[in-house]
Amino acid sequence: MSSTESTAVRRTALDALHRSLGATMTDFAGWDMPLRYGSERDEHTAVRTRAGLFDLSHMGEITVSGPQAAALLNFALVGDLAAVGVGRARYTMICRADGGILDDLIVYRLAETEYMVVANASNAQVVLDALVERSAGFDAEVRDDRDAYALIAVQGPQSSGILKSLTDADLDGLKYYAGLPGAVAGVPALIARTGYTGEDGFELFVKPEHAVELWQALTEAGEGAGLVPCGLSCRDTLRLEAGMPLYGHELSTSLTPFDAGLGRVVKFQKEGDFVGREALAAAAGRAEEKPPRVLVGLVAEGRRVPRAGYAVVAGGEVIGEVTSGAPSPTLGRPIAMAYVDAAHAAPGTRGVGVDIRGAHEPYEVVALPFYRREK
Amino acid sequence: MSNPQQLRYSKEHEWLSVAEDGVSTVGITEHAANALGDVVFVQLPEVGDTVTAGESCGELESTKSVSELYAPVTGEITEVNQDVVDDPSLVNSAPFEGGWLFKVRVTDEPGDLLSADEYTAYTVG
Numbered sequence: 001m002s003s004t005e006s007t008a009v010r011r012t013a014l015d016a017l018h019r020s021l022g023a024t025m026t027d028f029a030g031w032d033m034p035l036r037y038g039s040e041r042d043e044h045t046a047v048r049t050r051a052g053l054f055d056l057s058h059m060g061e062i063t064v065s066g067p068q069a070a071a072l073l074n075f076a077l078v079g080d081l082a083a084v085g086v087g088r089a090r091y092t093m094i095c096r097a098d099g100g101i102l103d104d105l106i107v108y109r110l111a112e113t114e115y116m117v118v119a120n121a122s123n124a125q126v127v128l129d130a131l132v133e134r135s136a137g138f139d140a141e142v143r144d145d146r147d148a149y150a151l152i153a154v155q156g157p158q159s160s161g162i163l164k165s166l167t168d169a170d171l172d173g174l175k176y177y178a179g180l181p182g183a184v185a186g187v188p189a190l191i192a193r194t195g196y197t198g199e200d201g202f203e204l205f206v207k208p209e210h211a212v213e214l215w216q217a218l219t220e221a222g223e224g225a226g227l228v229p230c231g232l233s234c235r236d237t238l239r240l241e242a243g244m245p246l247y248g249h250e251l252s253t254s255l256t257p258f259d260a261g262l263g264r265v266v267k268f269q270k271e272g273d274f275v276g277r278e279a280l281a282a283a284a285g286r287a288e289e290k291p292p293r294v295l296v297g298l299v300a301e302g303r304r305v306p307r308a309g310y311a312v313v314a315g316g317e318v319i320g321e322v323t324s325g326a327p328s329p330t331l332g333r334p335i336a337m338a339y340v341d342a343a344h345a346a347p348g349t350r351g352v353g354v355d356i357r358g359a360h361e362p363y364e365v366v367a368l369p370f371y372r373r374e375k
Numbered sequence: 376m377s378n379p380q381q382l383r384y385s386k387e388h389e390w391l392s393v394a395e396d397g398v399s400t401v402g403i404t405e406h407a408a409n410a411l412g413d414v415v416f417v418q419l420p421e422v423g424d425t426v427t428a429g430e431s432c433g434e435l436e437s438t439k440s441v442s443e444l445y446a447p448v449t450g451e452i453t454e455v456n457q458d459v460v461d462d463p464s465l466v467n468s469a470p471f472e473g474g475w476l477f478k479v480r481v482t483d484e485p486g487d488l489l490s491a492d493e494y495t496a497y498t499v500g
Binding site: 024035036039040041233237303304305307326327334357 | 409412413415416418436438439440441467
Protein backbone atom coordinates (compact mmCIF):
# COMPACT_ATOMS: atom_id res chain seq x y z
CA MET A 1 0.00 0.00 0.00
CA SER A 2 1.35 3.40 -0.91
CA SER A 3 1.58 6.03 1.77
CA THR A 4 0.01 8.54 -0.61
CA GLU A 5 -3.27 6.63 -0.58
CA SER A 6 -4.84 8.09 2.49
CA THR A 7 -8.59 8.52 2.55
CA ALA A 8 -8.77 10.64 5.70
CA VAL A 9 -9.26 14.32 4.89
CA ARG A 10 -6.55 16.46 6.45
CA ARG A 11 -7.43 19.66 8.26
CA THR A 12 -5.13 22.55 9.06
CA ALA A 13 -4.62 24.08 12.49
CA LEU A 14 -6.93 26.92 11.38
CA ASP A 15 -9.84 24.68 10.41
CA ALA A 16 -12.25 25.75 13.18
CA LEU A 17 -11.43 29.39 12.52
CA HIS A 18 -12.25 29.05 8.81
CA ARG A 19 -15.60 27.51 9.68
CA SER A 20 -16.38 30.28 12.17
CA LEU A 21 -15.68 32.76 9.35
CA GLY A 22 -18.22 30.97 7.16
CA ALA A 23 -15.71 29.70 4.63
CA THR A 24 -16.81 27.51 1.75
CA MET A 25 -14.41 24.59 2.05
CA THR A 26 -13.06 22.41 -0.72
CA ASP A 27 -11.01 19.26 -1.00
CA PHE A 28 -7.56 20.15 -2.30
CA ALA A 29 -5.00 17.36 -2.61
CA GLY A 30 -6.54 15.57 0.35
CA TRP A 31 -6.82 18.70 2.48
CA ASP A 32 -10.03 20.43 3.47
CA MET A 33 -9.15 24.02 2.57
CA PRO A 34 -11.00 27.35 2.36
CA LEU A 35 -12.13 27.96 -1.22
CA ARG A 36 -13.54 31.39 -0.38
CA TYR A 37 -15.06 33.21 2.57
CA GLY A 38 -17.40 35.50 0.62
CA SER A 39 -16.99 36.70 -2.94
CA GLU A 40 -13.78 35.37 -4.52
CA ARG A 41 -13.65 38.43 -6.78
CA ASP A 42 -13.70 40.74 -3.76
CA GLU A 43 -10.93 38.65 -2.19
CA HIS A 44 -8.91 38.89 -5.40
CA THR A 45 -9.35 42.67 -5.52
CA ALA A 46 -8.38 43.00 -1.86
CA VAL A 47 -5.03 41.33 -2.57
CA ARG A 48 -4.41 43.55 -5.63
CA THR A 49 -5.30 46.79 -3.85
CA ARG A 50 -4.95 46.19 -0.08
CA ALA A 51 -4.08 42.87 1.55
CA GLY A 52 -5.28 39.29 1.89
CA LEU A 53 -4.67 36.61 4.49
CA PHE A 54 -4.26 32.99 3.36
CA ASP A 55 -3.97 29.64 5.11
CA LEU A 56 -1.49 27.66 3.02
CA SER A 57 -0.76 24.99 5.59
CA HIS A 58 -1.37 22.29 2.99
CA MET A 59 1.98 23.08 1.37
CA GLY A 60 4.56 20.33 1.96
CA GLU A 61 7.66 21.27 3.95
CA ILE A 62 10.66 18.96 3.80
CA THR A 63 13.84 19.76 5.72
CA VAL A 64 17.19 18.73 4.25
CA SER A 65 20.11 19.08 6.63
CA GLY A 66 23.62 17.84 7.19
CA PRO A 67 27.15 18.44 5.91
CA GLN A 68 26.15 17.39 2.38
CA ALA A 69 22.69 19.02 2.28
CA ALA A 70 23.76 21.36 -0.53
CA ALA A 71 25.39 18.55 -2.49
CA LEU A 72 22.29 16.37 -2.14
CA LEU A 73 19.98 19.12 -3.38
CA ASN A 74 22.28 19.89 -6.28
CA PHE A 75 22.06 16.22 -7.25
CA ALA A 76 18.32 15.84 -6.62
CA LEU A 77 17.05 19.12 -8.10
CA VAL A 78 17.76 20.92 -11.38
CA GLY A 79 18.87 24.20 -9.76
CA ASP A 80 22.13 25.24 -8.14
CA LEU A 81 21.13 25.27 -4.50
CA ALA A 82 24.73 25.35 -3.27
CA ALA A 83 24.95 28.84 -4.73
CA VAL A 84 21.98 30.13 -2.74
CA GLY A 85 23.07 32.32 0.17
CA VAL A 86 21.89 31.65 3.69
CA GLY A 87 18.61 33.50 4.18
CA ARG A 88 17.73 33.42 0.51
CA ALA A 89 15.24 31.32 -1.45
CA ARG A 90 15.12 29.91 -4.95
CA TYR A 91 12.37 28.78 -7.30
CA THR A 92 13.42 25.43 -8.75
CA MET A 93 12.16 22.05 -9.95
CA ILE A 94 12.64 18.39 -9.29
CA CYS A 95 12.68 16.22 -12.42
CA ARG A 96 12.71 12.54 -13.26
CA ALA A 97 15.68 10.94 -15.01
CA ASP A 98 13.77 11.41 -18.29
CA GLY A 99 13.50 15.17 -17.62
CA GLY A 100 9.77 15.15 -16.78
CA ILE A 101 8.82 17.61 -14.06
CA LEU A 102 7.89 15.96 -10.74
CA ASP A 103 7.16 19.27 -9.03
CA ASP A 104 8.10 22.91 -8.85
CA LEU A 105 9.53 24.00 -5.52
CA ILE A 106 10.67 26.89 -3.43
CA VAL A 107 13.83 26.06 -1.51
CA TYR A 108 14.87 28.24 1.43
CA ARG A 109 18.43 28.05 2.70
CA LEU A 110 17.94 28.36 6.45
CA ALA A 111 21.60 27.77 7.41
CA GLU A 112 24.84 26.67 5.83
CA THR A 113 23.80 23.02 6.25
CA GLU A 114 20.01 23.31 6.40
CA TYR A 115 17.40 23.87 3.71
CA MET A 116 13.62 23.82 3.68
CA VAL A 117 12.05 22.48 0.50
CA VAL A 118 8.44 23.54 -0.03
CA ALA A 119 6.50 21.28 -2.38
CA ASN A 120 2.96 21.46 -3.70
CA ALA A 121 0.49 19.62 -1.47
CA SER A 122 -0.44 17.30 -4.33
CA ASN A 123 3.18 16.28 -4.87
CA ALA A 124 4.63 16.45 -1.36
CA GLN A 125 4.78 12.69 -0.92
CA VAL A 126 6.33 12.18 -4.37
CA VAL A 127 8.94 14.83 -3.66
CA LEU A 128 9.67 13.40 -0.22
CA ASP A 129 10.06 9.89 -1.62
CA ALA A 130 12.33 11.12 -4.42
CA LEU A 131 14.53 13.13 -2.04
CA VAL A 132 14.87 10.17 0.33
CA GLU A 133 15.77 7.87 -2.54
CA ARG A 134 18.24 10.35 -4.04
CA SER A 135 19.87 10.96 -0.63
CA ALA A 136 21.53 7.54 -0.66
CA GLY A 137 25.27 8.00 -0.27
CA PHE A 138 25.01 11.63 0.89
CA ASP A 139 25.78 12.71 4.43
CA ALA A 140 22.45 14.50 4.76
CA GLU A 141 19.08 13.90 6.38
CA VAL A 142 15.72 14.30 4.64
CA ARG A 143 12.94 14.95 7.13
CA ASP A 144 9.19 15.08 6.53
CA ASP A 145 8.15 18.34 8.21
CA ARG A 146 4.68 18.62 6.73
CA ASP A 147 3.10 18.45 10.18
CA ALA A 148 5.73 20.68 11.79
CA TYR A 149 4.51 23.88 10.14
CA ALA A 150 1.43 25.90 9.56
CA LEU A 151 1.84 28.42 6.74
CA ILE A 152 0.06 31.77 6.76
CA ALA A 153 0.54 34.23 3.92
CA VAL A 154 -0.12 37.97 3.92
CA GLN A 155 -0.19 39.26 0.37
CA GLY A 156 -0.86 42.63 -1.19
CA PRO A 157 0.49 46.20 -1.22
CA GLN A 158 -0.45 46.76 2.44
CA SER A 159 1.14 43.53 3.67
CA SER A 160 4.46 45.08 4.62
CA GLY A 161 2.83 47.79 6.72
CA ILE A 162 0.58 45.29 8.47
CA LEU A 163 3.45 42.96 9.28
CA LYS A 164 5.69 45.79 10.47
CA SER A 165 3.20 46.59 13.21
CA LEU A 166 3.65 43.06 14.58
CA THR A 167 7.39 42.45 14.28
CA ASP A 168 10.77 44.01 14.94
CA ALA A 169 12.29 41.98 12.09
CA ASP A 170 13.99 44.06 9.40
CA LEU A 171 11.34 43.79 6.70
CA ASP A 172 12.80 46.62 4.64
CA GLY A 173 16.03 44.65 4.44
CA LEU A 174 14.17 41.49 3.48
CA LYS A 175 14.35 41.13 -0.28
CA TYR A 176 11.97 39.26 -2.56
CA TYR A 177 12.81 35.55 -2.32
CA ALA A 178 14.54 35.92 1.03
CA GLY A 179 13.61 34.62 4.46
CA LEU A 180 14.69 35.30 8.01
CA PRO A 181 13.78 33.90 11.41
CA GLY A 182 11.93 36.31 13.65
CA ALA A 183 8.90 36.80 15.82
CA VAL A 184 5.52 38.01 14.58
CA ALA A 185 3.02 38.97 17.28
CA GLY A 186 5.28 37.16 19.73
CA VAL A 187 5.14 33.95 17.69
CA PRO A 188 8.42 32.48 16.40
CA ALA A 189 8.24 32.43 12.62
CA LEU A 190 10.29 32.01 9.49
CA ILE A 191 9.38 35.21 7.66
CA ALA A 192 9.74 34.83 3.90
CA ARG A 193 9.13 37.45 1.25
CA THR A 194 7.55 35.07 -1.21
CA GLY A 195 4.12 34.45 -2.62
CA TYR A 196 2.03 33.28 -5.50
CA THR A 197 -0.11 36.32 -6.20
CA GLY A 198 2.03 38.74 -8.20
CA GLU A 199 1.97 41.19 -5.28
CA ASP A 200 4.44 42.05 -2.57
CA GLY A 201 3.81 39.74 0.34
CA PHE A 202 5.05 37.46 3.04
CA GLU A 203 4.76 33.82 3.94
CA LEU A 204 5.02 32.95 7.63
CA PHE A 205 6.03 29.42 8.61
CA VAL A 206 5.05 28.79 12.23
CA LYS A 207 4.33 25.92 14.55
CA PRO A 208 0.74 24.71 14.10
CA GLU A 209 -0.06 25.46 17.74
CA HIS A 210 0.69 29.14 17.09
CA ALA A 211 -1.35 29.42 13.90
CA VAL A 212 -4.63 30.65 15.41
CA GLU A 213 -2.89 33.25 17.55
CA LEU A 214 -0.93 34.57 14.57
CA TRP A 215 -3.98 34.59 12.26
CA GLN A 216 -5.97 36.59 14.81
CA ALA A 217 -3.13 39.05 15.40
CA LEU A 218 -2.77 39.62 11.65
CA THR A 219 -6.53 40.03 11.27
CA GLU A 220 -6.57 42.72 13.95
CA ALA A 221 -3.46 44.45 12.66
CA GLY A 222 -4.88 44.48 9.13
CA GLU A 223 -8.35 45.70 10.01
CA GLY A 224 -7.66 49.36 9.24
CA ALA A 225 -5.77 48.48 6.06
CA GLY A 226 -8.63 46.46 4.59
CA LEU A 227 -7.09 43.02 4.98
CA VAL A 228 -9.54 40.17 4.37
CA PRO A 229 -9.26 36.38 4.65
CA CYS A 230 -8.78 34.83 1.21
CA GLY A 231 -9.39 31.34 -0.12
CA LEU A 232 -7.77 29.16 -2.75
CA SER A 233 -10.17 30.33 -5.47
CA CYS A 234 -8.70 33.83 -5.57
CA ARG A 235 -5.20 32.44 -5.09
CA ASP A 236 -5.71 30.66 -8.42
CA THR A 237 -6.93 33.75 -10.30
CA LEU A 238 -4.16 35.85 -8.74
CA ARG A 239 -1.42 33.46 -9.86
CA LEU A 240 -3.02 33.11 -13.28
CA GLU A 241 -3.00 36.89 -13.83
CA ALA A 242 0.62 36.90 -12.67
CA GLY A 243 1.44 34.23 -15.28
CA MET A 244 2.67 31.76 -12.66
CA PRO A 245 2.48 28.06 -13.53
CA LEU A 246 0.49 25.58 -11.45
CA TYR A 247 1.54 21.96 -11.27
CA GLY A 248 -1.01 19.70 -12.94
CA HIS A 249 -1.94 22.53 -15.32
CA GLU A 250 1.13 24.16 -16.88
CA LEU A 251 3.59 21.61 -15.44
CA SER A 252 3.51 17.80 -15.51
CA THR A 253 5.71 14.73 -15.75
CA SER A 254 5.16 14.70 -19.53
CA LEU A 255 6.86 18.10 -19.87
CA THR A 256 10.44 19.16 -19.22
CA PRO A 257 11.22 22.63 -17.86
CA PHE A 258 12.21 23.56 -21.44
CA ASP A 259 8.80 22.57 -22.76
CA ALA A 260 7.25 24.82 -20.13
CA GLY A 261 9.40 27.77 -21.14
CA LEU A 262 11.20 27.55 -17.81
CA GLY A 263 14.53 26.12 -19.01
CA ARG A 264 16.29 28.88 -17.07
CA VAL A 265 15.75 26.94 -13.83
CA VAL A 266 18.03 24.15 -15.10
CA LYS A 267 21.62 24.91 -14.14
CA PHE A 268 23.89 22.76 -16.33
CA GLN A 269 26.96 24.68 -15.20
CA LYS A 270 26.69 23.51 -11.59
CA GLU A 271 29.21 21.00 -10.29
CA GLY A 272 28.53 17.29 -10.50
CA ASP A 273 25.81 15.17 -11.97
CA PHE A 274 22.12 15.65 -11.26
CA VAL A 275 19.02 13.60 -11.86
CA GLY A 276 17.79 14.29 -15.38
CA ARG A 277 20.92 16.03 -16.67
CA GLU A 278 21.30 13.98 -19.82
CA ALA A 279 17.63 14.09 -20.79
CA LEU A 280 17.40 17.80 -20.01
CA ALA A 281 20.46 18.60 -22.12
CA ALA A 282 18.74 16.82 -25.00
CA ALA A 283 15.49 18.70 -24.28
CA ALA A 284 17.39 22.01 -24.33
CA GLY A 285 18.86 21.07 -27.72
CA ARG A 286 15.46 20.13 -29.11
CA ALA A 287 13.96 23.40 -27.88
CA GLU A 288 16.72 25.28 -29.78
CA GLU A 289 16.27 23.40 -33.05
CA LYS A 290 12.53 22.95 -33.14
CA PRO A 291 10.62 25.08 -30.68
CA PRO A 292 8.03 23.06 -28.82
CA ARG A 293 4.59 24.45 -28.11
CA VAL A 294 4.91 27.77 -26.33
CA LEU A 295 3.09 28.81 -23.17
CA VAL A 296 1.18 31.99 -24.03
CA GLY A 297 -1.52 34.17 -22.59
CA LEU A 298 -4.94 34.41 -24.20
CA VAL A 299 -7.41 37.22 -23.55
CA ALA A 300 -11.03 36.74 -24.55
CA GLU A 301 -12.81 39.16 -26.79
CA GLY A 302 -16.11 37.79 -25.49
CA ARG A 303 -17.30 36.76 -22.06
CA ARG A 304 -17.22 32.97 -22.14
CA VAL A 305 -14.55 31.47 -19.96
CA PRO A 306 -11.94 29.05 -21.30
CA ARG A 307 -11.21 26.07 -19.06
CA ALA A 308 -8.28 23.68 -18.75
CA GLY A 309 -8.31 21.12 -21.56
CA TYR A 310 -10.20 23.24 -24.10
CA ALA A 311 -8.67 23.23 -27.60
CA VAL A 312 -7.01 26.34 -29.01
CA VAL A 313 -7.87 26.65 -32.70
CA ALA A 314 -6.82 28.64 -35.77
CA GLY A 315 -8.09 28.21 -39.32
CA GLY A 316 -10.19 25.26 -38.25
CA GLU A 317 -7.13 23.37 -36.91
CA VAL A 318 -6.30 22.57 -33.33
CA ILE A 319 -3.07 24.45 -32.55
CA GLY A 320 -2.91 24.12 -28.80
CA GLU A 321 -4.61 23.49 -25.48
CA VAL A 322 -5.73 25.66 -22.60
CA THR A 323 -4.00 24.74 -19.33
CA SER A 324 -5.68 27.25 -16.98
CA GLY A 325 -8.52 29.69 -17.55
CA ALA A 326 -10.66 32.01 -15.47
CA PRO A 327 -12.49 35.29 -15.55
CA SER A 328 -9.86 37.89 -14.69
CA PRO A 329 -11.10 40.36 -12.09
CA THR A 330 -8.29 42.79 -12.94
CA LEU A 331 -8.73 42.73 -16.73
CA GLY A 332 -12.49 42.32 -16.55
CA ARG A 333 -12.31 39.63 -19.22
CA PRO A 334 -11.71 35.89 -19.32
CA ILE A 335 -8.04 34.92 -19.61
CA ALA A 336 -6.17 31.69 -20.12
CA MET A 337 -2.74 30.21 -20.28
CA ALA A 338 -2.30 27.77 -23.14
CA TYR A 339 0.38 25.80 -24.92
CA VAL A 340 0.19 26.67 -28.62
CA ASP A 341 2.25 25.80 -31.69
CA ALA A 342 5.20 28.16 -32.07
CA ALA A 343 3.80 29.50 -35.35
CA HIS A 344 0.82 30.96 -33.48
CA ALA A 345 2.60 32.02 -30.31
CA ALA A 346 3.67 35.57 -31.12
CA PRO A 347 1.73 38.24 -29.24
CA GLY A 348 -0.81 39.77 -31.57
CA THR A 349 -1.17 36.65 -33.73
CA ARG A 350 -4.52 36.91 -35.45
CA GLY A 351 -7.24 34.37 -35.95
CA VAL A 352 -6.73 32.40 -32.76
CA GLY A 353 -9.72 31.09 -30.88
CA VAL A 354 -10.72 28.71 -28.13
CA ASP A 355 -13.23 25.95 -28.73
CA ILE A 356 -15.71 26.58 -25.94
CA ARG A 357 -18.10 23.65 -26.04
CA GLY A 358 -18.26 23.70 -29.84
CA ALA A 359 -18.19 27.46 -30.44
CA HIS A 360 -14.92 29.02 -31.60
CA GLU A 361 -14.60 32.15 -29.48
CA PRO A 362 -11.99 34.72 -30.59
CA TYR A 363 -8.97 35.27 -28.36
CA GLU A 364 -6.03 37.63 -28.44
CA VAL A 365 -2.55 36.12 -27.99
CA VAL A 366 -0.57 38.12 -25.42
CA ALA A 367 2.77 37.80 -23.66
CA LEU A 368 2.71 36.60 -20.06
CA PRO A 369 2.09 37.81 -17.43
CA PHE A 370 -1.32 39.40 -17.79
CA TYR A 371 -0.62 41.55 -14.78
CA ARG A 372 2.58 43.02 -13.37
CA ARG A 373 2.50 45.11 -10.23
CA GLU A 374 3.99 48.61 -10.24
CA LYS A 375 7.10 48.72 -8.09
CA MET B 376 -30.58 31.14 4.04
CA SER B 377 -34.33 31.08 3.54
CA ASN B 378 -36.23 29.97 0.49
CA PRO B 379 -39.33 32.08 -0.20
CA GLN B 380 -42.52 30.18 0.67
CA GLN B 381 -44.48 31.33 -2.39
CA LEU B 382 -42.00 29.78 -4.85
CA ARG B 383 -41.62 26.22 -6.01
CA TYR B 384 -38.27 24.55 -6.64
CA SER B 385 -36.62 22.00 -8.91
CA LYS B 386 -34.00 19.53 -7.78
CA GLU B 387 -31.66 21.27 -10.24
CA HIS B 388 -31.93 24.33 -7.94
CA GLU B 389 -34.15 26.54 -10.06
CA TRP B 390 -37.06 28.42 -8.53
CA LEU B 391 -40.40 29.07 -10.22
CA SER B 392 -42.91 31.75 -9.30
CA VAL B 393 -46.69 31.33 -9.15
CA ALA B 394 -47.97 31.87 -12.69
CA GLU B 395 -49.62 35.18 -13.55
CA ASP B 396 -51.67 34.90 -16.74
CA GLY B 397 -49.89 31.59 -17.30
CA VAL B 398 -46.41 33.13 -17.10
CA SER B 399 -43.91 32.18 -14.38
CA THR B 400 -40.56 33.72 -13.52
CA VAL B 401 -37.52 31.45 -13.17
CA GLY B 402 -34.20 31.91 -11.41
CA ILE B 403 -31.65 29.90 -9.51
CA THR B 404 -31.77 29.55 -5.76
CA GLU B 405 -29.50 31.21 -3.24
CA HIS B 406 -28.17 27.75 -2.36
CA ALA B 407 -27.13 27.25 -5.99
CA ALA B 408 -25.69 30.76 -6.29
CA ASN B 409 -23.59 30.22 -3.18
CA ALA B 410 -22.35 26.89 -4.45
CA LEU B 411 -21.33 28.43 -7.79
CA GLY B 412 -19.47 31.40 -6.35
CA ASP B 413 -19.27 34.65 -8.28
CA VAL B 414 -21.27 34.27 -11.49
CA VAL B 415 -19.50 36.04 -14.36
CA PHE B 416 -21.49 35.05 -17.43
CA VAL B 417 -25.01 33.85 -18.10
CA GLN B 418 -26.32 32.51 -21.34
CA LEU B 419 -30.10 32.49 -21.44
CA PRO B 420 -32.62 31.14 -23.93
CA GLU B 421 -34.11 33.66 -26.37
CA VAL B 422 -37.60 35.08 -26.31
CA GLY B 423 -39.78 32.76 -28.35
CA ASP B 424 -37.68 29.67 -27.64
CA THR B 425 -39.46 26.60 -26.35
CA VAL B 426 -37.80 25.05 -23.32
CA THR B 427 -38.45 21.57 -21.97
CA ALA B 428 -38.62 20.66 -18.30
CA GLY B 429 -35.42 19.00 -17.12
CA GLU B 430 -33.47 19.95 -20.24
CA SER B 431 -30.61 22.42 -20.51
CA CYS B 432 -31.66 25.86 -21.73
CA GLY B 433 -28.57 27.94 -20.95
CA GLU B 434 -25.44 28.13 -18.87
CA LEU B 435 -23.95 29.93 -15.92
CA GLU B 436 -20.21 30.52 -15.64
CA SER B 437 -18.51 31.21 -12.37
CA THR B 438 -14.86 31.64 -11.52
CA LYS B 439 -14.31 27.93 -11.13
CA SER B 440 -16.79 26.23 -13.41
CA VAL B 441 -19.53 26.30 -15.97
CA SER B 442 -22.95 24.89 -15.07
CA GLU B 443 -25.96 24.03 -17.16
CA LEU B 444 -29.16 25.94 -16.56
CA TYR B 445 -32.12 23.56 -16.61
CA ALA B 446 -35.69 24.52 -17.41
CA PRO B 447 -37.91 23.65 -14.43
CA VAL B 448 -40.99 23.55 -16.66
CA THR B 449 -41.94 23.24 -20.32
CA GLY B 450 -43.09 26.32 -22.17
CA GLU B 451 -42.28 29.34 -24.30
CA ILE B 452 -39.86 32.05 -23.21
CA THR B 453 -41.65 35.42 -23.02
CA GLU B 454 -38.90 37.57 -21.51
CA VAL B 455 -35.26 37.32 -20.41
CA ASN B 456 -33.59 39.46 -17.76
CA GLN B 457 -31.21 41.73 -19.69
CA ASP B 458 -29.99 43.22 -16.39
CA VAL B 459 -28.56 39.88 -15.32
CA VAL B 460 -26.92 39.38 -18.73
CA ASP B 461 -25.24 42.77 -18.32
CA ASP B 462 -24.41 42.23 -14.64
CA PRO B 463 -24.28 38.52 -13.77
CA SER B 464 -23.36 39.32 -10.15
CA LEU B 465 -27.11 39.94 -9.60
CA VAL B 466 -27.44 36.15 -9.47
CA ASN B 467 -25.31 36.20 -6.33
CA SER B 468 -26.57 39.40 -4.73
CA ALA B 469 -30.30 38.92 -5.34
CA PRO B 470 -31.02 35.40 -6.58
CA PHE B 471 -34.72 35.51 -5.74
CA GLU B 472 -35.29 39.08 -6.94
CA GLY B 473 -33.18 41.19 -9.33
CA GLY B 474 -31.22 38.09 -10.32
CA TRP B 475 -34.19 36.32 -11.95
CA LEU B 476 -33.31 34.78 -15.31
CA PHE B 477 -36.33 34.40 -17.59
CA LYS B 478 -40.13 34.28 -17.81
CA VAL B 479 -41.86 31.33 -19.37
CA ARG B 480 -45.44 30.66 -20.51
CA VAL B 481 -45.92 27.28 -18.90
CA THR B 482 -47.49 24.55 -21.02
CA ASP B 483 -46.46 21.60 -18.89
CA GLU B 484 -44.76 21.03 -15.60
CA PRO B 485 -43.24 17.95 -14.04
CA GLY B 486 -44.87 16.44 -11.00
CA ASP B 487 -41.79 16.59 -8.82
CA LEU B 488 -41.41 20.31 -8.15
CA LEU B 489 -40.74 20.96 -4.48
CA SER B 490 -42.27 23.32 -1.95
CA ALA B 491 -39.98 25.73 -0.08
CA ASP B 492 -39.86 23.43 2.94
CA GLU B 493 -39.22 20.37 0.79
CA TYR B 494 -36.45 22.16 -1.10
CA THR B 495 -34.84 23.35 2.15
CA ALA B 496 -34.87 19.78 3.44
CA TYR B 497 -33.47 18.58 0.09
CA THR B 498 -30.53 20.97 0.19
CA VAL B 499 -29.78 20.41 3.87
CA GLY B 500 -30.08 16.65 3.57
